[in-house]
Amino acid sequence: MAFVVGSHGRLVRREDGVWKVARCATGRVGLGLHGRCARRWHRVRMEGGGGMAQDGDEAAEAVDVDVSGAEWKKKMKQKQDLNVLQTQLRFALKAEDYQLAAEIRDKIQALLPEGADVREFVDWRSFGVPAWLADRLERLGWELPLQIQRQAMIATLEKERDAAVLSQTGSGKSLAYMVPLLSRLSDQLFECSSSGKLADKRAPVLALVVVPSKELAAKQALLLYQLLGGDLRKESDPGSKLNMYQYTGPRGIRVVGVFDEDTATRATEGDLLEGIQIVLGTPKYLARVVKSLVILPQQLEAVVVDEFDRCLEMGGADTLNTLISSRAFHMVCGASVTPEQIQRAVLSKWLNAPLVVTEKKVFENIEDAAGIKRLPGGLTHRYCIVDGWRALSALKGIIKSDVNLMQATSKSPSEASPRVVVFVPNEEIARGVAEKLRLVMWGQSTAKIAVLLPKTGVIPFQIMEYFRDGVVNMLIMTPESSRGLDFPNVSHVYNLYLPLSIEDYLHQAGRAGRVGQTAPGIVTSLVAQEDRDAILKIAEQLEIGDAMQQIYPPETELPDATDKDSTIRFLEDLYYLEEAEGPEPKE
Structure with missing residues (x-):
């Protein structure tokens, strides 16, 4: 039985026991969960693997620590890099402190290359993101692209190249590939939404997102769901800027996860992938689906491999050869991906003349990306x-x-x-x-x-x-x-x-x-x-x-x-x- 998250519909149970969301304008996201998990996503109920402690212990003697919280804040205040400044600018705008926002804007301008305009630097649309997606990002609270996201958009949308995204943990990598992916698929998604292809069970899958774990697949499926108009709020608010009537993008787009024995069996022997546009999953089970010819690699428009080094370790070269075709647009991403692994991807034809994307720069040569910083500086x-x-x-x-x-x-x-x-x-x-x-x-x-x-x-x-x-x-x-x-x-x-x-x-x-x-x-x-x-x-x-x-x-x-x-x-x-x-x- 599968669990399907829907933002504006209600959960209904089919005769075969599968929980699904009643049809709604913004589509559905299948997460491949079943059994006791087939309940509302946000219901707070502790059971099984979790529990709570009670009451309060007396304080123990403090450990000898060189860096206190106050010292850390001072250190971070002095570190005026672009990501920190953008975070400060976002908070200033949310607080409607426009004087502070103007000061931070000027600091960002001072760090930009000569001739660059800060107004373009902080606008999703200036990098080729379609208006509906830029509007959705802003409504979800991502008013400004982060540094790694800007660089990824330059490589994939402006230069229209395959890309290897090497970023620190926690730097915004997910949107660094989600935004280019949806931007490049935008026309096809609107065509599916308006032409009746959503009801065509024979319509091909447009994109694969390969991840190393079921948990990450679920997280990224929910992110895609929100970007495509879904609402994860626990309580409905008709006046919210996330209301379905404020969404201007393609409607009814469907995303599903294939990451365990149950979902792989339903994908190969059942109807799980009928009418699906984007599929997320782990290397083992996605390869099984592709080998069964339910998904044809030559019909894919894009393949993204997140945590590429781990996926390569899990699935091996044969699995990635199965998933990747020469026709599609490709991205690989990760915080611990090495230049050697990117070179292997090029030699194996998983990437075609890729640009190497880092926070500081987009590199033409893979070797130039060696030695990039891999951990956040404030830790x-x-x-x-x-x-x-x-x-x-x-x-x-x-x-x-x-x-x-x-x-x-x-x-x-x-x-x-x-x-x-x-x-x-x-x-x-x-x-x-x-x-x-x-x-x-x-x-x-x-x-x-x-x-x-x-x-x-x-x-x-x-x-x-x-x-x-x-x-x-x-x-x-x-x-x-x-x-x-x-x-x-x-x-x-x-x-x-x-x-x-x-x-x-x-x-x-x-x-x-x-x-x-x-x-x-x-x-x-x-x-x-x-x-x-x-x-x-x-x-x-x-x-x-x-x-x-x-x-x-x-x-x-x-x-x-x-x-x-x-x-x-x-x-x-x-x-x-x-x-x-x-x-x-x-x-």
């Missing part, structure tokens, strides 16, 4: 040496100290709200860590803990929604879940083990410090003594070696012997945390 990076059996106890103390520091240096309640991601090696360990942290952090009112288990857990998409909406503020995850997921204002990332590669560290750290976020962004890795050199080597390879700070676990405070309740709680915490096995050191 603080730390490591802590702990014995494996003390790792959870140290993690609890560091989290409490970081939260106390954040609350002490924040000027408003919203700035004082921590949003924490903890990475562990696998889902089995994730379950154990979540269970123990719930037990020992029951007294900390700010801790609301959930665990994301895409392979073995239930309601993973709802868990992501809870974290995004603030229903939970501490998320336990595995490395497989880290790529591409964009959660607002993650303040702290903790690695409860040594990341296995610089790519893992890059994507895990990149959950914080994303463009447009106000949270400080602190990344802490808890590693064994024998792994100290390895974490420092990762830092050196990512060119953050000088910024990597060593911190120490807070001293354990013994309770007052006359306070029976505190003594019992202390002993219970000690039992739950220090009986646990810590993370395995890297071999």
